[in-house]
Amino acid sequence: MENNEVRMPCHVTIIMDGNGRWAKKQGKLRLFGHNVGVESVRECCEYAVENGIRYLSLFAFSEENWGRPKAEVEGLMALMVKSVLAERPTFMKQNVRFRVIGHRESLPEDVLKNIELAENETSGNTGLNLIVMLSYSGKWDIVQAARRLAKATLEAGHEIDIDEAVFSSYLSTEGIPDPDLMIRTSGEQRLSNYMLWQCAYTEFYFSPVLWPDFRKKDLDLAIRSFNSRERRYGKTE
Numbered sequence: 001m002e003n004n005e006v007r008m009p010c011h012v013t014i015i016m017d018g019n020g021r022w023a024k025k026q027g028k029l030r031l032f033g034h035n036v037g038v039e040s041v042r043e044c045c046e047y048a049v050e051n052g053i054r055y056l057s058l059f060a061f062s063e064e065n066w067g068r069p070k071a072e073v074e075g076l077m078a079l080m081v082k083s084v085l086a087e088r089p090t091f092m093k094q095n096v097r098f099r100v101i102g103h104r105e106s107l108p109e110d111v112l113k114n115i116e117l118a119e120n121e122t123s124g125n126t127g128l129n130l131i132v133m134l135s136y137s138g139k140w141d142i143v144q145a146a147r148r149l150a151k152a153t154l155e156a157g158h159e160i161d162i163d164e165a166v167f168s169s170y171l172s173t174e175g176i177p178d179p180d181l182m183i184r185t186s187g188e189q190r191l192s193n194y195m196l197w198q199c200a201y202t203e204f205y206f207s208p209v210l211w212p213d214f215r216k217k218d219l220d221l222a223i224r225s226f227n228s229r230e231r232r233y234g235k236t237e
């Protein structure tokens with residue numbers, strides 16, 4: 001699917017929601033929904049590559065998700081490892097740079113190891129930046145930035161002049177432009193502790209489609225909606 005006449009957002013971020021409800025509708029376990037959701041991830045990446053989107057970030061697992069039943073958490077972590085292993089050759093072929101952002105210390109060792117292998121292997125790629133937000137939450141991000149800033153102040157031995165740019169450089173998304181478009185699937189209309197700082201001027205798009213059914217045509221609809229909006233950043237025009 002290629003769009004020559006549509007302006008592409010630089011950074012699209014997606015809250016992938018509705019896997020559990022999708023599975024329940026089919027009379028299957030929640031993990032089945034997560035498994036089929038990987039196909040939607042693949043299609044959205046392909047769309048991003050085909051259309052020259054620079055950054056695609058995906059909210060795959062929140063800090064709060066650690067509170068889900070053990071079997072689901074383990075299943076999701078295993079799915080992450082399996083997907084990263086399976087997609088590495090495609091990342092290389094499609095010039096995709098893969099990265100994970102989130103609270104790494106809370107990730108199991110094998111997950112971390114496989115993520116780091118893929119990050120290192122793709123670090124020189126210059127096409128799509130694919131960012132998986134794993135064990136991430138917006139408040140965690142702001143607190144870890146504040147903590148590191150406080151430490152830097154102590155180490156410097158004097159007060160650091162903190163402005164928005166300085167604070168941003170301590171966030172886990174340092175160097176990544178703020179999202180232009182945030183998509184949430186499954187009809188829920190909340191930010192759910194996601195990129196709280198980074199979404200200050202982001203356009204929101206809520207799709208009723210459950211994540212396992214969200215495919216290229218649905219992403220295209222979201223981007224066309226983004227194209228019809230006028231962004232004023234608090235100014236009059």
Ligand code: FPP
Pocket residue numbers: 016017018019020021022030034035037038041058059060061065076079080083084132211
């Ligand atoms: C939300 O649906 C989805 C998740 C918590 C997991 C998303 C993970 C994937 C799509 C698979 C792995 C991802 C990658 C990047 C390979 P939910 O379980 O909250 O659904 P519900 O709201 O219907 O219960």
